[in-house]
Structures are given as C-alpha cells and as structure tokens.
Amino acid sequence: MSVLLRHLESFGALLxxxxxxxxxxxxxxxxxxxxxxxxxxxxxxxxxxxxFRTAWDxxxxxxxxxxTFMLVTVILIGQFIVTTLAGFAFAQVRFPxxxxxxxxxxxxxxxxxxxxxxxxxxMVSRLGLFDTILGVGMPYMASAFGIFxxxxxxxxxxxxxxxxxxxxxxxxxxxxxxxYVPLARPTYLAYALVSVSTxxxxxxxxxxxxxxxxxxxxxxxxxxxxxxxxxxxxxxxxAATMMSVAPLLVAFLVFQRxxxxxxxxxxxx
Amino acid sequence: MAKHVNLxxxxxxxxxxxxxxxxxxxxxxxxxxxxxxxxxxxxxxxETRRRPxxxxxxxxxxxxxxxxxxxxxxxxxxxxxxxTIPISMAIALAMALWANSKIPARGFVRTxxxxxxxxxxxxxxxxxxFFYTPGLGVLDQIGSLFGLPSVNWLGQxxxxxxxxxxxxxxxxxxxxxIFYLAALQTIPEDLKEAADIEGASRWTYTRRIVxxxxxxxxxxxxxxxxxxxxxxxxxxxILTKGxxxxxxxxxxxxxxEMAFAFFDAPQAAAMTILVLAVLGIVAGIKFTIxxxxxxxx
Numbered sequence: 001m002s003v004l005l006r007h008l009e010s011f012g013a014l015l016x017x018x019x020x021x022x023x024x025x026x027x028x029x030x031x032x033x034x035x036x037x038x039x040x041x042x043x044x045x046x047x048x049x050x051x052f053r054t055a056w057d058x059x060x061x062x063x064x065x066x067x068t069f070m071l072v073t074v075i076l077i078g079q080f081i082v083t084t085l086a087g088f089a090f091a092q093v094r095f096p097x098x099x100x101x102x103x104x105x106x107x108x109x110x111x112x113x114x115x116x117x118x119x120x121x122x123m124v125s126r127l128g129l130f131d132t133i134l135g136v137g138m139p140y141m142a143s144a145f146g147i148f149x150x151x152x153x154x155x156x157x158x159x160x161x162x163x164x165x166x167x168x169x170x171x172x173x174x175x176x177x178x179x180y181v182p183l184a185r186p187t188y189l190a191y192a193l194v195s196v197s198t199x200x201x202x203x204x205x206x207x208x209x210x211x212x213x214x215x216x217x218x219x220x221x222x223x224x225x226x227x228x229x230x231x232x233x234x235x236x237x238x239a240a241t242m243m244s245v246a247p248l249l250v251a252f253l254v255f256q257r258x259x260x261x262x263x264x265x266x267x268x269x
Numbered sequence: 270m271a272k273h274v275n276l277x278x279x280x281x282x283x284x285x286x287x288x289x290x291x292x293x294x295x296x297x298x299x300x301x302x303x304x305x306x307x308x309x310x311x312x313x314x315x316e317t318r319r320r321p322x323x324x325x326x327x328x329x330x331x332x333x334x335x336x337x338x339x340x341x342x343x344x345x346x347x348x349x350x351x352x353t354i355p356i357s358m359a360i361a362l363a364m365a366l367w368a369n370s371k372i373p374a375r376g377f378v379r380t381x382x383x384x385x386x387x388x389x390x391x392x393x394x395x396x397x398x399f400f401y402t403p404g405l406g407v408l409d410q411i412g413s414l415f416g417l418p419s420v421n422w423l424g425q426x427x428x429x430x431x432x433x434x435x436x437x438x439x440x441x442x443x444x445x446x447i448f449y450l451a452a453l454q455t456i457p458e459d460l461k462e463a464a465d466i467e468g469a470s471r472w473t474y475t476r477r478i479v480x481x482x483x484x485x486x487x488x489x490x491x492x493x494x495x496x497x498x499x500x501x502x503x504x505x506x507i508l509t510k511g512x513x514x515x516x517x518x519x520x521x522x523x524x525x526e527m528a529f530a531f532f533d534a535p536q537a538a539a540m541t542i543l544v545l546a547v548l549g550i551v552a553g554i555k556f557t558i559x560x561x562x563x564x565x566x
Contacts, residue, residue: 095285
C-alpha cells in the first residue's frame with residue numbers, strides 16, 4: 001500500500017514538473033520550426049534558424065541587450081554603495097533616531113515603486129532623467145530589502161574584528177571596507193543574483209520611463225515586438241522570447257545551486 | 270571623561286547620518302515624497318487647457334467610487350488575489366514536499382518547478398499566448414483531440430481573467446516553493462525518527478509536525494503573495510490589455526491606463542492612495558501581529 005502510494009507520489013511530482021516546464025519547452029521547440037509546422041505540431045518537421053533570423057532583423061536587439069545589461073549594472077552598483085553604507089549605519093553605529101528611521105525604511109518594503117509610478121514619473125522628468133538608464137534605475141537603488149539584508153550580514157560580524165581593526169588604526173571607512181565588506185561576500189553574491197534577475201525581468205517602470213530604442217530594455221522591446229497589432233507570428237515571437245530569456249536562463253541552469261541558495265538567503269534572513 | 274564620552278557619541282551620530290544620507294535622500298525622493306505628492310494630487314482637479322487645477326477635496330475619490338469600471342477592477346483584483354494566493358501557495362507546498370523527498374529525477378523536478386521564476390513576466394505571457402491562441406493554440410489543439418470546440422480563452426469575459434490567473438500561479442509557485450524547501454531542510458531529523466518510533470504515518474507526521482513548523486514560512490509567503498497580487502500585472506500588457514470589456518483589468522493596470530493612456534493624474538493618484546492604504550494595512554498586520562506571534566524557533 002505505502003509502496004504504491006510512494007510510486008503514485010513520484011508520478012505526481014514528475015507529472016507536475018512536466019506540466020510546469022512544458023510552456024517553455026513548447027516555445028523552445030516552436031522557435032526552431034516553421035510556423036505552419038509549429039501550430040500543427042508536426043513533430044518530424046525540420047529544425048530551422050529562420051525564425052531567429054527574422055526576429056533578430058525585426059528589432060534592435062543588440063541595443064536592447066546592451067541597455068538591459070547597463071541597467072542591471074547601474075542598479076547593482078548603486079544598490080551596493082547605498083545599502084552597504086546604510087546597512088552598516090543600522091548595524092554598527094549608534095545614533096539618535098536610528099530605530100525610527102529603520103522602521104521608515106522597512107515601510108518602503110510596502111510602498112512599492114510599482115505603485116508610485118505616476119509621481120515617480122513626474123519626479124524623474126523633473127530631474128531631467130526621463131528616457132535615461134539612470135532614470136530607470138534610480139528608484140530602485142535605495143532598496144529597503146537590500147538595506148535590511150546588509151544590516152543582518154553586518155550584525156553577524158564579530159565585534160572583536162572591529163575592535164582589532166580599530167586598534168590597528170583603521171578609520172570607520174577602513175573598517176567597513178576591509179573587515180565588513182569581505183566578510184559579507186556571500187550576502188553580496190546572493191543579493192546580486194536576486195537584484196540582477198529582478199531587474200533583468202522588470203517591465204512596467206521601464207515601459208513608462210523609456211521612450212526610445214536607445215534606452216529601452218529587453219522586456220519593453222520584447223513587448224513591442226510581440227504586440228498583436230504588429231502581426232508577428234507565433235514562431236517568431238517564440239524565437240524572440242527565447243533570445244531575450246536565454247542569457248538569464250543559461251546562467252540559471254549553470255549556477256542553479258547558487259541561484260536557489262541566493263533566493264533562500266535573501267528570503268529567509 | 271564625561272566630555273570624551275559625549276564627544277564620541279556626537280561623532281557616532283554624525284557618522285550614522287552621513288552613512289545613511291544616500292539612502293535617506295533616495296528613499297525620500299522616490300518613496301516618501303511621491304507618496305505625499307500622490308495624496309496631494311488626489312485632492313486636486315485635473316488640469317486642462319481651459320481650467321487650471323484647483324482644490325476639490327475628496328471629489329476624485331467620490332468620482333472613483335461612482336465609476337463602475339473601478340468596481341469591476343476591484344472585483345477582478347479580489348478574485349485575482351483570492352485565486353492566486355491560496356492556489357500558488359498550495360502548489361508551492363506540494364512542490365517543496367516532493368522536491369524534498371526521495372523521488373526519481375529530483376534534480377530535474379526541482380529545476381522544472383523553479384525555472385518560471387527566472388523568466389520575465391512578459392516572456393511568460395508570450396509563452397502562454399502559444400497555449401491560449403484560439404484555433405492554433407495548444408489548449409485548443411488538445412481540446413480538438415477530444416472533440417471540444419475552439420475556445421477564445423483570452424477573448425471572452427468569462428475566461429480572460431482566469432487565463433491571466435493561471436499564468437501568475439505558474440510564475441509564482443516555484444518561487445514560493447524555495448522558501449518552503451528551505452524551511453523543510455531546517456526541520457531536525459530526530460522529529461521524523463521520533464514520529465517513526467511512535468508509529469505515526471507519513472501523513473500524520475506531515476500534518477501534525479511539518480505543517481505547524483512551516484507556519485512562519487507560510488505567513489512570510491502569504492505577505493509576499495498579497496503584495497504580488499497587486500504588483501504582478503505585466504502579463505496583462507501581452508495577453509489581454511485588461512479586456513475584453515475590462516473583464517481582466519487589475520488595479521495597477523488601471524492606474525497605469527488612467528495616468529498614461531487617459532492622462533487623468535488625479536484619478537490615478539486617488540486610486541494609488543487606496544492601494545497604498547491597503548498595503549499599509551498589510552504592513553501593519555505583518556509588523557504588529559505576525560512578527561510577534563510566529564517566532565517559535
């Protein structure tokens with residue numbers, strides 16, 4: 001009885017896995033086949049790269065890739081600087097008002113940048129950052145989540161190391177840079193993976209703030225390319241979709257363990 | 270001596286605020302000030318070429334409440350939340366329990382569950398378009414094998430919202446699984462052994478020991494899922510654009526439409542304030558009740 005149940009469960013787990021992965025597999029398969037073969041599920045049809053060629057010629061993808069790459073880099077650098085300084089202040093410096101400010105920072109976890117699109121759009125335009133990559137990235141740099149993560153990481157650093165560095169004549173900045181930052185390396189890695197995958201995939205805010213192919217990230221480019229009114233057929237859309245998810249997907253499949261660990265570390269602490 | 274201590278304390282205060290200043294400036298610019306500005310905007314009338322904007326009090330709110338589309342959108346979002354939250358959490362739990370037990374091809378199973386999480390919502394929507402397209406889509410093809418008629422899943426009011434909900438669940442469940450999986454791995458082995466010695470069945474063990482120990486994780490995921498039910502709307506841009514006839518329109522999409530398609534900033538602001546109020550209540554519950562209750566490790 002229990003053996004049967006176990007087999008049944010294994011079957012269920014596998015079935016769910018197949019269902020879960022099938023949309024991706026279908027699109028992958030369709031991307032390499034002519035549209036007529038793809039929609040007729042002609043499994044013996046020949047493989048072709050024609051869809052990729054058509055899709056690639058249909059939009060400035062290289063530019064989009066570059067924009068997305070620059071966007072996630074700018075955000076990551078900004079986040080590292082801002083959250084390191086703030087996380088250190090919250091973890092190791094005593095100053096009046098610290099706890100109240102920390103609660104204010106935590107509030108930002110709920111004031112989503114996505115919800116404030118209207119006023120943030122006004123703000124970014126006022127700062128002259130409309131249709132710039134910096135304008136897309138800036139609202140995300142002071143991430144409350146990142147500050148919280150860094151604070152936790154820095155709190156775990158033994159005070160003896162801090163004291164020792166101070167006796168050796170290190171100033172505040174030296175202590176932060178030579179003691180805290182190196183010890184928090186796993187947290188930085190985790191945070192970097194979460195941040196890069198979040199912003200590689202972000203859509204609504206970049207849609208609002210970008211207005212030209214020179215700044216538009218992949219997600220926005222993909223949505224314009226695939227819009228039904230452009231009448232692009234399903235195989236070509238699949239090819240374009242595969243192209244734009246490939247870098248992140250390949251990175252995920254190669255560094256799967258680190259990815260999962262990163263999400264865990266980010267979520268649990 | 271006292272003077273020295275005082276000086277040190279003052280120095281710490283200056284350092285503290287200096288370190289905090291970049292974050293403080295950015296958070297003020299892009300979170301706190303815009304929240305207040307949104308509240309302010311929501312109290313003024315829309316500026317037109319003939320008439321400058323003037324203070325109208327709560328008129329934008331009463332207009333909103335009189336707008337039937339607003340209520341449709343609220344209702345849609347409630348259905349969206351009520352469906353995506355429990356279903357994706359239940360699937361996530363099942364996935365985690367399976368991915369944590371000894372099953373064949375466990376590596377593949379875990380990867381398959383988690384992969385949708387790393388895709389952009391826009392890409393996910395494109396993949397699902399392939400399933401939903403009437404006549405040519407995968408669902409219709411499967412249906413036709415069983416002699417079922419072609420269904421325009423995205424084009425009819427009865428199914429459009431559900432088609433959107435399914436994509437969200439597909440995207441979310443693997444992400445939530447990760448948190449359950451992590452929590453499962455912290456449950457000590459002795460509990461399982463003790464349960465075995467007592468002769469408890471696997472089901473009893475799961476129900477009486479595992480599920481209670483997962484409670485803090487469940488609440489954590491619940492808060493995330495609640496936030497996501499406001500936030501995850503990107504796929505609407507591809508799949509339905511809120512249609513047909515507003516049947517799949519969600520609040521954040523409506524805010525976007527109001528502000529950037531109809532150029533009615535005050536109405537959008539009023540709606541934003543209502544969303545912020547709801548999120549504020551969620552935050553309040555999280556910080557007061559949940560954080561106190563669930564720390565039993």
